[in-house]
Amino acid sequence: MEAMSDASKPTGNAGLPKPWELKAAYDAGQNLMKLIRSTTGDSMNHERTIEMSYDLQSGTYISKAETADGEARRRHFSGELACLIEELGGASSILEAGVGECTTLWFLLEALNADNINAHGFDLCWSRVACGSAWMKQKGRFNASLSAASLTAIPYADDSFDVVYTAHAVEPNHGREEAILEELYRVTSRYLILLEPSFELASDDARARMESHGYCRGLVEIARSRGWKVIRHELFKGGNSPQNPTGLILIEKNKSAPSTQPKYACPTYHTPMQRHADCFYSPESMLAYPILGGIPCLRTDHAIVASKYLQSAEWTS
Numbered sequence: 001m002e003a004m005s006d007a008s009k010p011t012g013n014a015g016l017p018k019p020w021e022l023k024a025a026y027d028a029g030q031n032l033m034k035l036i037r038s039t040t041g042d043s044m045n046h047e048r049t050i051e052m053s054y055d056l057q058s059g060t061y062i063s064k065a066e067t068a069d070g071e072a073r074r075r076h077f078s079g080e081l082a083c084l085i086e087e088l089g090g091a092s093s094i095l096e097a098g099v100g101e102c103t104t105l106w107f108l109l110e111a112l113n114a115d116n117i118n119a120h121g122f123d124l125c126w127s128r129v130a131c132g133s134a135w136m137k138q139k140g141r142f143n144a145s146l147s148a149a150s151l152t153a154i155p156y157a158d159d160s161f162d163v164v165y166t167a168h169a170v171e172p173n174h175g176r177e178e179a180i181l182e183e184l185y186r187v188t189s190r191y192l193i194l195l196e197p198s199f200e201l202a203s204d205d206a207r208a209r210m211e212s213h214g215y216c217r218g219l220v221e222i223a224r225s226r227g228w229k230v231i232r233h234e235l236f237k238g239g240n241s242p243q244n245p246t247g248l249i250l251i252e253k254n255k256s257a258p259s260t261q262p263k264y265a266c267p268t269y270h271t272p273m274q275r276h277a278d279c280f281y282s283p284e285s286m287l288a289y290p291i292l293g294g295i296p297c298l299r300t301d302h303a304i305v306a307s308k309y310l311q312s313a314e315w316t317s
Contacts, residue, residue, distance in 0.1 A: 016040065016048060026056045033172065033214065044175040045214045047150065051124050058101070058127035062135050065103040073240065074107045080238030081165065081195065082111035084250070088191055091162035092259045096121040097151055097184055098169020102132030102144065109142040120161070120262055122149035122298065123169075129295050147296040149267060151180040155280075155289075155298035156187045157263040157270065164188035167195045168246070170216045177216050181223060189257040191250065194219055195236055198247025206243055215244075223251055268300045281309050 017025070017039055025035055032053040033045050042049075064070040081104070085091055090112075096105045099121030109119060119142070123129050126148040133146050149155050151169065164184055173180060184192050199210050199217035210217070223230050232250035239246025264273045264280060271284035279288040280296055288306040289298050306312075 016052065019052070022052055023056060032056065037214070043214070045172045047124065047152075047176075050172050054100075054123075055125040055127045058125065058131045061101040061103050061128075062131060065101075074103055075111070076240070077167070077238035077246075078104050078107035079111045080236065081167075081193070082108055084193065084248075085112065085163055088163070089255070091117060091190070093118040093161045093163075093261055094120070095156070095161040095164045095187065095262070096169075097154065097164060097166050099123050099129070099132060099144075099146065100167075100169070101128050102136050102146070104167045105132075105144060106136055106139055106142055109144075114142065118261055119144040120146070120156075122147045122155070124148065124150055124299075126292060126295055126297065130293055133295065145262070147298045148302070149298040150300070152176060152183060153267040153300045154183045154187050155264055155267040155273070157265040157272070158186055159189035159257065159260055160187045160262045162188075162190045162257075162259055163193065164191075165193035165195065168197065170194065170196045170219070172214060172216075174214045174216050177219060178222055181219065182226075185223075185226070185228060185251065185253065188253055189260045190255055191252055194249040194251070195238075195246050196249070198235060198245050201235055201247055202245050203242070206245060209243055219247075219249055223249065228253070264298075266303075267298055268303055276309075279304075279306075279309070281306070283310065 016036060022032055026032055033049055036049045065074050094117055099105055100123055102121060105119065105121050109117065121144050129146050129148050136142065136144060164187055170180055196219060197210055197215050199207055220230055220233050229252045230249060231252050232248055234248055236246040236248040265271060266273045266282035266285045266287055268287060269285040271282045273280050273282040279290050280298060281288045286305060286307040287303040288309050289296060289302050
């Protein structure tokens, strides 16, 4: 695909190709994030780039998880994560930030035998969350509260979860590591578990690959610069890709914190937010976040100013 002229680039999308052009490129087997970087001249993956790339892939992770080999890999990865959480004393509430299609979350809940855990997950891409929600319902037994949201503006109050973890969600976000880690640390109360590509523990070839894809790095250094307690930094036993080795970074916030339950908060202002029939609404910020196809859309760019929302029920009754 040829790069577009400035005149034909859509306003507000940093020179991104049009959605139908990206769809055609994806169907042709092209790497969309590489294509967008070359088109825009950017060296990093912007959120819109990540969203378009992963949204078009929606359903492929579930397809892989349903093969014999894919299921075995998911069970191994999630099983090792479950063992770690149990070593830490368990959890009554967990959040997977960057949940994708729930293929880690569901197997984690199974490994934890976690019928009573209050599980939440969010992802940048609405379509991935929608696919994951449908797949979890099909699998049965375990439930999770799922939404579309950003790693840089998480729609929960401070200290909302006993354990927050990521599984290759920070991966494509080089350049935003600090903002993401600040948010992840804010919403956990006890532990933050990062299962991300380990640039520092990788081979030279793997590092070159990570750099070419715009993958994250320096997570341990960022955590330590904030004075956070990093209690483990090593290769993760559940990982199995020499080209993209998974590192485990375990950060302890307050191991003695009382068990907590999630509280939604406006991702723009962190004010309390409640679910209604058609949206999440925060009276203090006067912002409404719509619910599309049963999936709450809780990114800051989803917000609708609606100061009279609570009165609207009176007008339509």
